[in-house]
Amino acid sequence: MAMARVPLSTTLAGACALAVVVTSCGGDNNSLTLYSGRGEDLVQPAIDQCADRLNVEINVRYGDSAEMLLLLQEEGDNTPAALYYSQGAGYLGILSADGGLLPLDEKLTSQVSDANLVSPANDWIGITGRARTIVYNTEALSESDLPESFVDFTDPKWSGRIGWAPTNASFQDHITALRGLLGDDATRAWLTAIVENEPVAYEKNTPILEAVASGEVDIGFVNHYYLYRFLAEDPDFPVANHFFDDGDPGALINVAGAGVITHSKNPDAAQEALECLLSADIQEYFASTNYELPVVAGAEPWSELPSINSLTLPEFDLNLLADLEGTVDMLVDVGAL
Amino acid sequence: MTPRQPSDDRALRIAALAVGVAAALPIGYLVWRTFEYGFSASVDVATSGRTLGLLWSTLKLAVAVTASSVVIAVPIAWLTVRTNLPGRQVWSIVTVLPLAIPTYVGSWAFIGALGPRGMFASLLGIESIPSIYGFWGAWASLTLFSYPYVLLTVRSAWMRLDPGLEEASRMLGRSSWHTFLKVVWPQLRPAVSSGALLVSLYSLSDFGAVAMMRYDTFTREIYLQYRGALERGASAVLGLMLVVLTVTVLTGEQRLRRREDLHRLHGSGARTPQPVELGRLRVPALAGLGLLTTLALAVPLGVISYWLVRGVRAGEPVWPAWSLISNSLSVSLLAAAVATIAAVPVAMIIRRSPGRFANVIERLSWSGYALPGIVVALALVYFGANAVPWAYQSLAMLVFAYSILFLPQAIGAVRSSLLQVTPSLEEASLLLGAQRMTTFRKVLLPLLRPGLGAGAGLVFLTTMKELPATLLLAPTGFSTLATRIWNSTSEGFLGRSAGPALALVLLSSLPMAILLTRSQRQGARRIGETGRDQPAENAKHDVPSEVRLTR
Numbered sequence: 111m112a113m114a115r116v117p118l119s120t121t122l123a124g125a126c127a128l129a130v131v132v133t134s135c136g137g138d139n140n141s142l143t144l145y146s147g148r149g150e151d152l153v154q155p156a157i158d159q160c161a162d163r164l165n166v167e168i169n170v171r172y173g174d175s176a177e178m179l180l181l182l183q184e185e186g187d188n189t190p191a192a193l194y195y196s197q198g199a200g201y202l203g204i205l206s207a208d209g210g211l212l213p214l215d216e217k218l219t220s221q222v223s224d225a226n227l228v229s230p231a232n233d234w235i236g237i238t239g240r241a242r243t244i245v246y247n248t249e250a251l252s253e254s255d256l257p258e259s260f261v262d263f264t265d266p267k268w269s270g271r272i273g274w275a276p277t278n279a280s281f282q283d284h285i286t287a288l289r290g291l292l293g294d295d296a297t298r299a300w301l302t303a304i305v306e307n308e309p310v311a312y313e314k315n316t317p318i319l320e321a322v323a324s325g326e327v328d329i330g331f332v333n334h335y336y337l338y339r340f341l342a343e344d345p346d347f348p349v350a351n352h353f354f355d356d357g358d359p360g361a362l363i364n365v366a367g368a369g370v371i372t373h374s375k376n377p378d379a380a381q382e383a384l385e386c387l388l389s390a391d392i393q394e395y396f397a398s399t400n401y402e403l404p405v406v407a408g409a410e411p412w413s414e415l416p417s418i419n420s421l422t423l424p425e426f427d428l429n430l431l432a433d434l435e436g437t438v439d440m441l442v443d444v445g446a447l
Numbered sequence: 448m449t450p451r452q453p454s455d456d457r458a459l460r461i462a463a464l465a466v467g468v469a470a471a472l473p474i475g476y477l478v479w480r481t482f483e484y485g486f487s488a489s490v491d492v493a494t495s496g497r498t499l500g501l502l503w504s505t506l507k508l509a510v511a512v513t514a515s516s517v518v519i520a521v522p523i524a525w526l527t528v529r530t531n532l533p534g535r536q537v538w539s540i541v542t543v544l545p546l547a548i549p550t551y552v553g554s555w556a557f558i559g560a561l562g563p564r565g566m567f568a569s570l571l572g573i574e575s576i577p578s579i580y581g582f583w584g585a586w587a588s589l590t591l592f593s594y595p596y597v598l599l600t601v602r603s604a605w606m607r608l609d610p611g612l613e614e615a616s617r618m619l620g621r622s623s624w625h626t627f628l629k630v631v632w633p634q635l636r637p638a639v640s641s642g643a644l645l646v647s648l649y650s651l652s653d654f655g656a657v658a659m660m661r662y663d664t665f666t667r668e669i670y671l672q673y674r675g676a677l678e679r680g681a682s683a684v685l686g687l688m689l690v691v692l693t694v695t696v697l698t699g700e701q702r703l704r705r706r707e708d709l710h711r712l713h714g715s716g717a718r719t720p721q722p723v724e725l726g727r728l729r730v731p732a733l734a735g736l737g738l739l740t741t742l743a744l745a746v747p748l749g750v751i752s753y754w755l756v757r758g759v760r761a762g763e764p765v766w767p768a769w770s771l772i773s774n775s776l777s778v779s780l781l782a783a784a785v786a787t788i789a790a791v792p793v794a795m796i797i798r799r800s801p802g803r804f805a806n807v808i809e810r811l812s813w814s815g816y817a818l819p820g821i822v823v824a825l826a827l828v829y830f831g832a833n834a835v836p837w838a839y840q841s842l843a844m845l846v847f848a849y850s851i852l853f854l855p856q857a858i859g860a861v862r863s864s865l866l867q868v869t870p871s872l873e874e875a876s877l878l879l880g881a882q883r884m885t886t887f888r889k890v891l892l893p894l895l896r897p898g899l900g901a902g903a904g905l906v907f908l909t910t911m912k913e914l915p916a917t918l919l920l921a922p923t924g925f926s927t928l929a930t931r932i933w934n935s936t937s938e939g940f941l942g943r944s945a946g947p948a949l950a951l952v953l954l955s956s957l958p959m960a961i962l963l964t965r966s967q968r969q970g971a972r973r974i975g976e977t978g979r980d981q982p983a984e985n986a987k988h989d990v991p992s993e994v995r996l997t998r
């Protein structure tokens with residue numbers, strides 16, 4: 111196999127040489143690895159800013175929030191990651207319950223405007239907020255056609271007209287919060303009634319917006335900020351957000367948050383990076399570019415964002431968010447999954 | 448066969464064993480996780496009504512996709528190899544290209560174009576068309592983007608077929624249909640079954656199409672478990688069930704294949720037959736091919752272009768960053784090289800020393816092929832981070848993962864070209880005193896080259912599209928075209944993802960087109976040579992000249 115062996119060894123040598131080049135930056139004190147469940151388009155500019163400001167190199171691995179959590183769980187003690195940045199609080203809660211996160215400095219947690227945006231164990235912190243809303247097709251409906259409360263979509267007149275993403279983390283966090291607000295029995299009854307309305311299931315938020323725009327469904331359960339991106343690409347996009355009144359179970363604010371990994375090799379630099387993400391100008395970047403809600407006191411939300419100016423959260427125990435499994439079981443039970 | 452020198456045999460066996468063990472790492476991980484999960488819990492998961500329902504829907508999809516792929520591929524192979532179809536050369540490349548379209552892109556395009564009130568419906572001005580979601584949507588997109596696996600293997604087998612046998616059958620008064628059934632089909636069957644094997648196992652593992660089309664399969668359920676409950680034990684049980692399915696399908700194929708020795712294809716004796724006059728069949732043939740390529744190529748490319756235009760208007764670049772392109776190309780080329788080299792000892796063991804050892808190695812090599820990418824990736828994350836931390840998140844590890852994932856594609860291609868090589872050639876070389884190495888290099892390797900090229904081409908193409916393993920195992924900060932598409936679409940930047948998607952399809956198609964054109968040209972040249980330079984060999988296979996005169 112002489113001839114085959116030559117390319118094999120050169121190939122492997124080439125691969126290893128490249129690998130050394132790529133990974134040689136890992137491990138020293140001047141670099142951090144971040145596992146991000148948030149998309150590159152959303153957070154990379156902010157991270158570049160912080161890397162510059164703190165004079166550290168921040169290497170980011172992008173993926174699905176759940177997959178990044180699985181990665182951390184499989185890696186265990188040997189993880190190269192110093193930070194985990196998740197789409198939703200649920201996964202952070204799970205990691206926290208596993209002992210996977212370090213407690214954060216008070217100077218960090220005290221910056222956040224609402225105690226509900228910090229984990230009860232002080233080991234993760236909200237970076238930005240996102241409102242749960244519904245989107246509706248503006249050609250088929252006007253805002254007055256929409257029900258008073260989110261829970262009223264059980265009305266049979268919405269049969270076949272609802273789009274949702276039962277496998278999506280933000281949606282599941284919302285259901286977990288409903289369990290906290292309404293109790294398990296009422297949530298189960300509500301879900302059962304919604305399932306009877308035969309909602310159309312999508313993989314995530316974006317396809318729901320596309321489906322609402324095309325008229326495949328009339329309304330969809332989503333996060334508030336996706337819409338503005340569609341509108342930026344196409345001002346005639348026939349979809350609008352509807353925000354429920356404060357205190358309605360539909361007016362939940364979900365957070366994208368982050369924490370420092372227990373096995374992190376340089377936890378101090380990791381905390382500094384989080385601190386930077388909470389600084390006013392970075393918060394304003396998130397607000398103006400991604401249309402998300404800032405979490406620190408001084409920063410202003412995007413000026414065109416209607417009706418939500420404050421982060422008023424319905425009262426419930428954030429610890430509950432970690433019980434994703436209970437929510438998934440319930441969704442399976444009622445036939446949503 | 449001549450008795451082998453034991454040391455050479457041992458080297459081959461060790462190499463094959465190493466490949467088999469490496470490929471079995473994911474199973475090891477699944478067994479361990481299942482064990483950890485507990486016996487009774489595992490049995491509960493495996494026998495629950497939900498799992499059995501999924502088993503049924505998964506099998507239904509795999510069988511339907513495989514059957515329709517064969518039904519599409521065999522006529523196309525015939526049209527492009529044996530007839531005077533207008534534009535034959537072009538069709539033979541175009542019909543393979545849907546393989547370059549990832550199912551997650553293709554299915555998304557289908558929904559945009561053919562979904563309820565999609566572009567197609569609004570073009571026709573109708574309010575709603577039958578829903579493409581569910582079984583039919585998943586079936587259609589998996590079939591349209593994976594039938595070329597069968598087409599590739601069947602086409603190359605058909606090109607090698609000795610037309611003399613068919614001519615003899617026709618001479619003896621058999622109808623062309625009867626000749627096809629009794630003479631051609633038995634010779635094509637190994638190629639059909641190896642292509643069908645790739646399609647059926649691929650459709651078990653695919654996530655893109657079933658997720659977009661919202662059809663529940665094992666793979667979708669495994670993702671759901673990972674995403675939601677994060678229950679690794681239950682997913683491991685489902686993963687192991689997929690492995691069992693794979694081995695069952697493979698055993699079936701091995702049994703079919705056992706008969707192929709009866710039809711062993713010898714050497715390079717085939718010559719160009721007179722192309723069949725299509726006559727009036729030309730119109731339906733062209734219409735069928737047109738419809739197929741519209742659905743499998745034009746619709747996805749059209750929808751990508753639509754988003755590209757919108758993206759460019761919003762200020763996105765048409766062509767993605769060079770680093771994305773070079774990253775995609777370099778890992779895919781490395782994976783193609785490594786997987787093809789690893790496939791050689793496995794294919795040789797299967798071919799040359801069939802038996803229990805070869806069977807075990809073959810099954811191990813295939814075991815991961817039907818597993819969703821995320822399962823294989825997590826297994827390697829666990830193995831990498833804990834056993835070989837120095838290699839973890841290196842490019843080498845990523846290439847290793849790709850090679851495990853797509854090894855069977857290379858094995859299939861190498862095996863079928865080994866099938867063409869009569870052992871007597873090697874034996875002659877050995878008898879004449881050549882070393883085994885020399886024999887391998889001078890005799891076997893040149894004859895294997897088409898198979899190695901085809902195998903490497905397939906692995907390259909599949910690696911370009913691969914997503915879950917890339918996201919989990921690539922060096923941190925290493926982006927490819929596929930991860931770029933995923934990143935942008937998952938956050939709703941559809942215009943931004945169109946450029947990378949187009950680049951991915953074009954860059955995957957290019958090597959494919961080159962490979963196909965070259966193999967066609969080589970085919971033609973070889974046929975020319977056999978007629979002229981090798982009369983002695985021809986005499987054995989070719990039809991006597993008087994038979995040809997009668998045509």
